[in-house]
Amino acid sequence: MNDFENIRFPSGEEKDRSIRMILEQGIPRPKRMAADLWETAGRIGFKNLFFGVGDCMFLALLLGGLLWAGCFAVMAGGRGQLSVLLFLASPFLYALLHLLSIWKEIMVGTYETLMVCRCSLHQLMVLRMLVFGGLAVIVLVGTSTGVGWLLKGSPSVLNLLGISFSALFLFAAASAAAEWKWRAPGAYLVVPAGWILLSLVLLILGERAEAFLRSIPDAVFWIAAACGAVFYGRTLKHYYFDPKEGAIAHVVR
């Protein structure tokens, strides 16, 4: 009898199982940010999500509240350029929460230590951005509805919400894209600086800017908001999964 006749060859089922296992381990699984984020958030817990940055959140909410109260008073009084103010002020709370929390980690020197944790500061920042975004949306819904109610439906709440959301999501998408693309720590400041510049231009243009924004149909704002939200989500996914250098100070020459 030949030796090979003693060899026990795998059955069809065993072969299939082996092939399945090789395929499962060999083919990279699609990266699902939402599931991954959910799992991460569950592991670290809501309380730890904002550990050490409570003072930044308080300051941002205070400043945001003051700005919104000022804008609200101006809008409710029918003075100033309502659409311009709403457009410019909408990303304020989100920007402030995001910037202050990063600034704090850099200033106290925890930035690099947290970047080397299993759940890195990078992942933590994405989670924080989403929470800050959600918080900003709630504030904007409240403010726009309040202003719309005070102005008795002219402009409509739908219009006000369209302006707010488009500004918020465009800002958030641009700032996430800047942080993803530019690796320098200063990337956090690029979009806020641009937004301040835009604010100055729109405020200088005054009535002309207001007239321009009023001439834009609601649908355009809503489409811009939807596109901004989709772009934000996609950029955040790249930001979350793409490896990124996390060093602040690079080299002593």
Added chain:
Amino acid sequence: MLSVEHVTKKYGNFTALEDINLVFESGVYGLLAPNGAGKTTLIKMLTTLLFPTRGRILWDGQNILSMGSEYRGLVGYLPQEFGYYKNYSPRQFLRYMAALQCMEPKAAKKRIDSLLELVALSDVKDKKMKQFSGGMIQRVGIAQAMLNDPKLLILDEPTAGLDPKERVRFRNLIHSLAKQRIVILSTHIVSDIETIAGKIIMLRDHALYCCESPAAICENLEGKLYEVPSDTALTGQELLLSERQAGDRTVLRIASDFPVKGAVPVSPDLEDAFLYIYREDTL
């Protein structure tokens, strides 16, 4: 096992590190070089804070950049300037770090208590860290780096700002933590590592100069080191390394390739070797 293969790091036109090749196995490695030699750049690449411009770093054959969080879970890192939240206690801070290391809360609590005991901070575990001295903060840093029982412990200039007593305590602590893991300790202070490091990595001119045991490094200087009275006039062939008190007089430690008349031959230590190797940088 951690291996660094042909790693180069450039910042624009500036080359911070050139073609570094290293293999790390369990034990303490001292990364010894003057400031600006590229120690921190190497450390930051080992922690994935920086990416190599060329070459790769492998953990058990896998690229550390593609391992992502799995690799970070193996690493404990104490940066050069350890940051902390001054209004929190070490226990609160370590709980937070344990959460970021994805540790189970029960296991984390046990581990935190034992680490606080180990670094002698149990008595102050609930005090705000703003009341702590530099040495105490550094011990919190060690505890956070050890939280996940890392296979690779990386300490960047851990004794900077510590007084001599704290420094000795720190050395003993590292020695006790070094079993069954790779410990990489970057410093420019020779006494920090000469008794605890199994191997010394030296960088010079942004390249690897050597990775050898302290004894092997000192051996290269054997027969070249002398002590002479402090009033001896040195020639161009004699290199002054340091001076020390010998009883009530001061003697000079010099290196020379030729026997020096009236000089006493002495055995080199790691500090002599450091000063000799980096003579252009230090003299």
